[in-house]
Amino acid sequence: MDEAPAALAAYAVYVRQKGLALLHKICVAEPYRRKGAGQRLVQYIQQRLQKEGCQCIQLWVDKNREPARRLYLRCGFLEREEVPDYYAPGRTGIRMVYEYRNA
Template sequence: MSKAHLPTPPDFLIKEFASFQPKDRQAIAIKVAKLERKVFPAIEHFNYDVELKKKNIGMVLAFKEDDTDTVVAYLVYQRMKRLVWLHKLCVLEQEREKGLGKRLIEFLRTQMEKGGCQIHLWVDSNRKPAMALYKSCGFQQIEYRPDYYGPGRAALKMELSIGE
């Protein structure tokens, strides 16, 4: 089975951004940026015009099978040899608790299994659902930084070793 089409929860399609035709990527990046503005504080927004042009940045997207024009979840990562940084994971509020976040992480994990590597991320300690998701996927906390995201907003560094 191709990496671009792993089994997903019913009614969802998960695809790697790079699997889209180059002419379609700009429209997808605009949709992701719009979704991000709804979900994350302004200080955490990415500049997708810049980030997605970097060779080591990847993105995994989820769509409803009956509406492949609407991005319902995405994951952004950066690959650096045997280390992958999971930078963003976003699921539309009305699509949460359907397994999409876990499927995006599993998709990334499957892509990175060859040769063994680690996936690292930072998560705001106040984002309990995100922390629960990462722990359920096997991530372990390896570091704690107080006030990382601002006063009173501590960060946890988590890692997942794969393919070893």
């Protein structure tokens, strides 16, 4: 049995605390970027968390990570706060929030 291991396309890390989820990381492997994998993953997480009774998802993203910011905006997240030097000197963090409409 010389089967090649399945390639990992994407993964996410989040923590849910009652009605709030903190999305820590979304990672999409290079061959799957700009093909919808990240958006499908975020939408899956949103649906799963809604079924679990979540009311809000929050995340932080580097202001200079335009592709990531666009992804989250397409998925309904809103930019709520900017914190200069959040990641390192000169690297601003943006807090983004997704709120379920029927929460």
